Amino acid sequence: MSQVIEGLYYSESHEFVKVEGEYGYVGITDYAQDQLGNVVYVDMPEVGDDVTAGEDFGAVESVKAASDLISPVSGEVVEVNEALEDEPELINKDAFGSWIIKVKLSDPSELDALLSAADYGKLCQ
């Protein structure tokens, strides 16, 4: 059974957002990493790029397939998780601890459209 953490925001395409102040840390959920299998590469945007809610900003690749990353929020990428460049498998070990991008939220009201932990948990059943 994959893990769901309270207090995070979730998208139906299996990304999460962890909000700290005006920033959001975006990654993929434990359910998503379990479905993908061994992550071997994470295609990430660059610091300074803008991401838009509902649009893809990169991809997570397992041996077998690439899965697009859809941003749940809009804003500027202020940091990318460089540890994933050398150790993409960190996503399998700890999906919620291995955020992919840190975004300066341009429209925090977008969070209202995302799922709660309880609703996301139901989606994954």
Add this chain to the structure above:
Amino acid sequence: MSDKKTCLYDAHVALGAKMEPFGGFIMPILYTDIAAEHRAVRGACGVFDVSHMGEVLITGPEAEKYVQYIFTNDVANAPIGKIYYGMMLHPTGGTVDDLLVYKMADDVFFLVINAANIDKDVAWMQQHITSFDAHLTNQSDDYGQLAIQGPEAEKVMQEVLHLPCEELAFYTFKTLTVDGETLIISRTGYTGEDGFEVYGSHDYIQKAWAALIASKRALPCGLGCRDTLRFEVGLPLYGDELTDDISPIMAGLGMFVKLDKADFIGKEAVAKQKAEGVTRKVVGIELEGRAIPRHGYDVEVDGQVIGAVTTGYNSISTGKSVCMALIDAAYAKLGTPVQVRIHRKLHQGVVTKKRFYDKHYKK
């Protein structure tokens, strides 16, 4: 049309395999982890259900003459028990399918074809057999097939399945009667490692699979790692490196096309390609970094698309991101810098040999 099940479908589901459609069948892609299954075959032993493969028996006084006419390799004067790899071609030189031909007797040949092509191949073969005194039987539904692959495969065959096989040389086979039924055992595979393929009734294959799994001497392996294994050693997959439009010459498989034998379908076209060269070639490309080039991604030079990736992975055995690609032959020289477009970004690479990892066959 719904996907067919092999005789081991229930066994795969019981093991918790991830099942997906492949070549008209619902097949196990992986059981636990593609990389672990891949390494088991490179380092010890893995077993694959390859019952989806098609089998066609050709018999009759002109069986050999017919096989010679539809097949690029030369089976004339072949010893009984020998296996040949080659292709069936369109008159254009494009590939109908790649296959193995087992010579069972002077007038009996056993052809092993790709699952996805069974209907197409059988129709094509039927069309061409009418002018020969030979008969064709599609036995694809009668046989189950296991591939036992890896450096420990010989021991596993002997000690778990009690099938003597040590005397078999690479690309030879024998038939063996076990408990009243006839098996075909060959020293062949699609992994670049030593190994065997066993053809038998559904009942035998189910029992053999159960014995192998229970012994824990052979890890169950899915088609996911079958693809990563064959790819690393540069073996082609029909649909990727060989298609109706890609000839064996373009794919770099000219050694399996014998122009010094009697006429065969497509001979004129491939002879011309061999003599004059081809406009497109399948090459290897090694990329900087870990981004993964996938089937269909563009290969570019100076902003111009010069071809497309046929198969690509982050190679499990070497850790490098590599691919095979069909590109403009002008760029096919080893060492040529090329780029592959992956998720909008261009990644730098260089043309290499297609073999990214050395084969370890036992001769």
